[in-house]
Amino acid sequence: MAEKADALKITRRDEDYSRWYLDIVDRAKLAEDSGIRGCMIIRPEGFAIWEKMQQTLDGMFKDTGHTNAYFPLFIPVSYFSKEAEHVSGFAKECAVVTHHRLQLTESGEITVDPDAELSEPLVIRPTSETIIWSAYRNWIQSYRDLPILLNQWANICRWELRTRPFLRTTEFLWQEGHTAHATADEAEAEARQMLEIYKTFVEQYLAIPVFAGRKTENEKFPGAVHTYTIETMTQDKRAIQVGTSHNLGTTFSKAFDVKYLSAEGTQEYPFATSWGITTRMIGTLIMVHSDDRGFVCPPRIAPLQVIGVPIYRKDAEKEQVLARFTELQEQFKATKAFSFKVDTRDNLSPGFKFNDWELKGIPLRLEMGPRDLANGTVVLVRRDTGEKISVAQSDLESQIKTLLEDIQVSLFKRAQEFQQQNLHFVETYAEFQQQIEEKAGFYVAYFDGNSDDEEKIKEETKATGRCIPFDLQQGTGKCFYTGRQTDRRVIFARAY
Secondary structure: OHHHHHHOOOOOOOOOHHHHHHHHHHHOOOEEEOOOOOOEEEOHHHHHHHHHHHHHHHHHHHHOOOEEOOOOOEEEHHHHOOOHHHHHHHHHHOEEEEEOOEEEOOOOOEEEOHHHEEEEEEEEOOOOHHHHHHHHHHHOOEHHHOOEEEEEEEEEEOOOOOOEOOOEOOEEEEEEEEEEEOOHHHHHHHHHHHHHHHHHHHHHOOOOOOEEEEOOOOOOOOOOOEEEEEEEEOOOOOEEEEEEEEEEEOHHHHHOOOOEEOOOOOEEOOEEEEEEEEOHHHHHHHHHHOEOOEOOOOHHHOOOOEEEEEOOOOHHHHHHHHHHHHHHHHHHHHHOOOOEEEOOOOOOOHHHHHHHHHHOOOOEEEEEOHHHHHHOEEEEEEOOOOOEEEEEHHHHHHHHHHHHHHHHHHHHHHHHHHHHHOEEEOOOHHHHHHHHHHOOOEEEEEOOOOHHHHHHHHHHHOOEEEEEEHHHOOOOEEOOOOOOEEOOEEEEEOEO
């Protein structure tokens, strides 16, 4: 048993934050290395969280009129060449297919058949704007064909140099929305609406507070008019981008010569948006909520919300305790108030099970043994605080529902307080340079500099302009970098 316990040990956050993160991904069995550079295997425990995210968001998209479609994984290089700014943003990350066949050599080796070269190389999609707008050219003829409100759940390939499971991988899962509109105002409203949906989802389901805002020119999506983002703070006080929404204007409709006949009889270019979130959200969950005992998962997004652990020593006790757990399981299944499972593994002690389920982040643990049966009670243990609560079995279901909701709210408040404690306001660049070396966090400053100024700030401080936050725009002041008067505030931080 000691050997198993050692295998579950997690590096402390204050000792090595990066190692702590990797330990949780491994020990909680969320993902593992695939043996393919930069690609991970998402294990059932991790994929179940992604499925819950997917199901919830998919419903939110459909409630606002969006439908799902699917487009090819392979995109001809010629499609990318039609939009120079867009392709320049992804050119160094593209994986390219040039041949379509392998051959067996006389020595028994498998090699690429040099005679099977493709007439045109194919890019494995880093994003789908180009192939989708090539299709929209056939779909859009009249104003009656607009708006098009599509979403795609897919995988993406971006050839990353430095990878970390969930946070940055060569292949990852995501959804990408792609819409077409008759007017610029409609496209802008769509981009802002989808950002608000992301904010609602992340705050209400993942219990993660975010700053919503517009990206600076230096950080916006290639080819976009505006990029909107939600950003949050991890426990090592760095920024992480959780989701983005882009107003693409007529960039792609012009690139692919997509026009529609307006109600007034004129030929017009439609306006586009795209928006997406990825499996990076699972990494964000870890980095915002988890602790030195393992993964912490908010109840609303946890595939398993309550785990039951029977406690017994004798066969007669086992029979009685498991019989009561079976009754509870049937009761909870019938009401569908929350997800519940009983750990019936005979080869492990209750203590080991406690640690195992804590490590995996299950929000609430239900312990019950012979003494609890005799008293008509159970013990409920919160994953977020470790608090143990004795509850009457007659009131068990309502108590569990109340506790799950309290855990959800408490996780959000805890993350929000941490974020506010590490939000700093600076007036001068010298002040910013000094403070960011002394204490990590989000730094708010008036800023009206250009892309070159942002690059210099990044070179000198390793911090980037995360967003122009909607809720922190107040009055006017001197730009901390140029000294010019401005009404724009920007959050700067070191980021993942």
